[in-house]
Amino acid sequence: MRLSRSGYSAPLSGQACRLWPRSCSTGIIGKDTRDRRKKNVNGDPRVLRELDGYLSFELTGHRQYLLHAATCRHWGFSRLADVQHDYSTEETTHAGRIMARILLLGGTPSMKSRRAVDARDTVAGQLDYDRELVRQAIDHLRAAIGLCEQCSDFVSRDLLATMLDDEELHLDWLDKQLGLIDKVGLQDYLQAQM
Numbered sequence: 155m156r157l158s159r160s161g162y163s164a165p166l167s168g169q170a171c172r173l174w175p176r177s178c179s180t181g182i183i184g185k186d187t188r189d190r191r192k193k194n195v196n197g198d199p200r201v202l203r204e205l206d207g208y209l210s211f212e213l214t215g216h217r218q219y220l221l222h223a224a225t226c227r228h229w230g231f232s233r234l235a236d237v238q239h240d241y242s243t244e245e246t247t248h249a250g251r252i253m254a255r256i257l258l259l260g261g262t263p264s265m266k267s268r269r270a271v272d273a274r275d276t277v278a279g280q281l282d283y284d285r286e287l288v289r290q291a292i293d294h295l296r297a298a299i300g301l302c303e304q305c306s307d308f309v310s311r312d313l314l315a316t317m318l319d320d321e322e323l324h325l326d327w328l329d330k331q332l333g334l335i336d337k338v339g340l341q342d343y344l345q346a347q348m
């Protein structure tokens with residue numbers, strides 16, 4: 155059994171179920187219905203380009219924060235490593251949702267990274283590097299949301315808006331960390347991250 159977004163259970167292929175019509179022998183929808191549906195949701199190429207462009211930020215972010223998590227753990231800053239690991243996981247989740255949307259719209263995710271991920275040799279350097287990426291991702295998201303609106307692709311717009319919300323919170327967290335380093339000094343900040 156699978157759970158749909160609405161929380162109802164959907165039958166697996168060929169499985170009888172009281173919630174679904176008997177004529178639907180191949181599962182939730184038949185092949186003809188699927189083909190018609192696919193034609194109906196073919197995406198605007200401009201939206202697909204923006205989604206794919208944003209996917210490259212998510213893939214870069216996932217790799218960058220994973221590297222920062224591992225490095226922080228290696229240096230002994232476990233608390234910071236846990237947060238970086240959570241951000242890496244968040245970007246993986248975002249990337250998966252963008253990929254699903256691209257596929258639904260008839261596209262193919264390109265899986266390109268935005269740029270190479272270079273190692274940084276200090277915690278402050280890592281936080282600055284992350285801030286630069288998140289700042290650029292937010293700029294890209296704002297432009298992409300505007301384009302989805304113009305193309306009347308409201309589902310893609312709403313999907314990107316939820317990611318903008320997450321990235322603004324991410325930027326706020328980074329600003330707070332860099333602000334704390336300024337206020338309490340690097341040594342005190344790092345001591346709190348062990």
Ligand SMILES: [Fe+2]
Pocket residue numbers: 212215244245248317320321
């Ligand atoms: Fe993200």
Ligand SMILES: [Fe+2]
Pocket residue numbers: 215241244245288320321324
């Ligand atoms: Fe993020």
